[in-house]
Amino acid sequence: MELIQAIRGTRDILPDEVGYWQWVESIARTILCKANYLEIRTPIFEQTSLFERGIGEATDVVGKEMYTFSDRGDRSITLRPEGTAGVVRSYIENKLHVGGVQRLWYTGPMFRYERPQAGRQRQFHQLGVEVLGSNNPRADVEVIAIATDILQALGLKNLRLDLNSVGDLEDRGRYRQALIDYLTPYKDELDADSQDRLSRNPLRILDSKDRRTQEITQNAPSIIDYLGEKSRTHFDKVQQLLAGLGISYSLNPRLVRGLDYYTHTAFEIISDDLGAQATVCGGGRYDGLVQELGGPDTPAIGWAMGLERLILLLQQLQNLPQSELDFYIVSRGELAESQATILAQKLRNAEFSVEVDLSGSAFGKQFKRADRSGAVACLVLGDAEAENQTVNLKWLKTGEQNQFSQSDLLTQTEEIRSKIQASRSSGTTMSQ
Numbered sequence: 001m002e003l004i005q006a007i008r009g010t011r012d013i014l015p016d017e018v019g020y021w022q023w024v025e026s027i028a029r030t031i032l033c034k035a036n037y038l039e040i041r042t043p044i045f046e047q048t049s050l051f052e053r054g055i056g057e058a059t060d061v062v063g064k065e066m067y068t069f070s071d072r073g074d075r076s077i078t079l080r081p082e083g084t085a086g087v088v089r090s091y092i093e094n095k096l097h098v099g100g101v102q103r104l105w106y107t108g109p110m111f112r113y114e115r116p117q118a119g120r121q122r123q124f125h126q127l128g129v130e131v132l133g134s135n136n137p138r139a140d141v142e143v144i145a146i147a148t149d150i151l152q153a154l155g156l157k158n159l160r161l162d163l164n165s166v167g168d169l170e171d172r173g174r175y176r177q178a179l180i181d182y183l184t185p186y187k188d189e190l191d192a193d194s195q196d197r198l199s200r201n202p203l204r205i206l207d208s209k210d211r212r213t214q215e216i217t218q219n220a221p222s223i224i225d226y227l228g229e230k231s232r233t234h235f236d237k238v239q240q241l242l243a244g245l246g247i248s249y250s251l252n253p254r255l256v257r258g259l260d261y262y263t264h265t266a267f268e269i270i271s272d273d274l275g276a277q278a279t280v281c282g283g284g285r286y287d288g289l290v291q292e293l294g295g296p297d298t299p300a301i302g303w304a305m306g307l308e309r310l311i312l313l314l315q316q317l318q319n320l321p322q323s324e325l326d327f328y329i330v331s332r333g334e335l336a337e338s339q340a341t342i343l344a345q346k347l348r349n350a351e352f353s354v355e356v357d358l359s360g361s362a363f364g365k366q367f368k369r370a371d372r373s374g375a376v377a378c379l380v381l382g383d384a385e386a387e388n389q390t391v392n393l394k395w396l397k398t399g400e401q402n403q404f405s406q407s408d409l410l411t412q413t414e415e416i417r418s419k420i421q422a423s424r425s426s427g428t429t430m431s432q
């Protein structure tokens with residue numbers, strides 16, 4: 001029989017990897033919570049028109065990457081390719097603007113029909129933030145600082161922040177024309193995609209991956225020179241505030257981002273350790289989007305991180321979070337095994353994490369599994385312990401052993417907990 005396999009471009013996140021995911025999520029949650037960002041969960045599919053209007057038909061995402069299908073009621077549905085459009089739809093539909101500035105975050109799967117490769121999948125995951133209702137450059141800097149905080153807390157290095165301003169609609173209109181004027185004489189030398197974009201979405205040509213196109217755009221006019229006074233002031237303030245926070249960045253006038261609704265600040269956080277799929281976080285201001293989708297004129301800024309790429313980096317660094325297992329219980333013999341089950345339950349009720357070896361195999365084999373489990377201590381119950389209602393506690397890092405009566409173990413929980421904590425912070429026991 002032919003085995004059914006996962007769909008191309010999707011991956012299972014198996015238990016030996018999922019610890020990274022939980023770690024990233026918990027670090028992000030903690031940092032977002034400290035800045036009072038609130039989580040929002042929107043549906044995974046939406047009406048296709050939301051993305052067509054919200055992302056723009058001339059973008060790659062809408063033009064060729066969307067998972068679009070008709071449902072049984074003949075409605076055109078699309079699996080969300082990114083989070084912002086859905087959040088903004090929800091913001092408008094639920095009138096969240098009434099509550100003043102909204103600081104929101106989300107995480108979950110996104111879907112794009114792309115050629116799968118390392119760090120690029122068809123179902124992938126993003127974590128993102130959106131601040132709606134402020135046009136203050138301080139909001140731009142707040143979201144950038146949160147992104148850098150998260151990456152730093154994960155221990156990631158070799159990251160750089162690229163910064164640009166794409167101005168407002170007026171600035172972009174002028175720049176767009178200048179770019180078309182510059183590129184038109186080279187039209188035949190541009191790659192096919194870029195030729196196609198020349199009239200529809202010329203700014204996107206700046207991030208073409210084609211060598212010859214890149215050579216040509218090297219000397220293209222820079223958007224910075226087309227910013228009006230308001231855009232200039234906003235951008236200066238962003239840079240000044242970033243400097244004040246000690247966040248370093250480089251200006252990259254070619255950073256235009258793929259999506260049409262971006263205005264003013266655009267940024268990316270890029271890793272030097274990821275090969276071709278190097279951008280781990282992309283974001284910027286999108287002052288035009290809420291109104292474009294039928295809401296009140298509302299400035300906004302946000303970013304999204306690609307979690308697969310983050311996890312690849314963490315795996316390269318071997319930055320494993322520590323195992324959270326306190327006890328691994330080894331037992332052999334019928335009475336001992338029954339007592340082990342009860343003891344595990346009582347320890348869990350006392351807020352310890354406990355794994356019970358269920359194999360009934362020789363003690364030697366069970367001890368090996370205890371070592372591999374990442375637990376701090378092993379509890380051993382054999383016939384003799386079962387007879388006497390005792391348990392042997394073995395500290396796995398030092399090999400030191402203590403004998404307890406089972407009831408004493410459960411009354412000395414605080415003392416044991418602090419010993420577990422001390423053992424954990426004293427060294428390098430990592431899970432797997």
Ligand code: ATP
Nearest residue numbers: 112119120121124258279280281282304305306309
């Ligand atoms: P890229 O240039 O890599 O295609 P993008 O500009 O399409 O990126 P965004 O729409 O800004 O990406 O999404 C934000 C982040 O989501 C990216 O920086 C990346 O880390 C991640 N991401 C985007 N597409 C994918 C994908 N197909 N698979 C895995 N991660 C992705």
Ligand code: MG
Nearest residue numbers: 060061114258
């Ligand atoms: Mg893309």
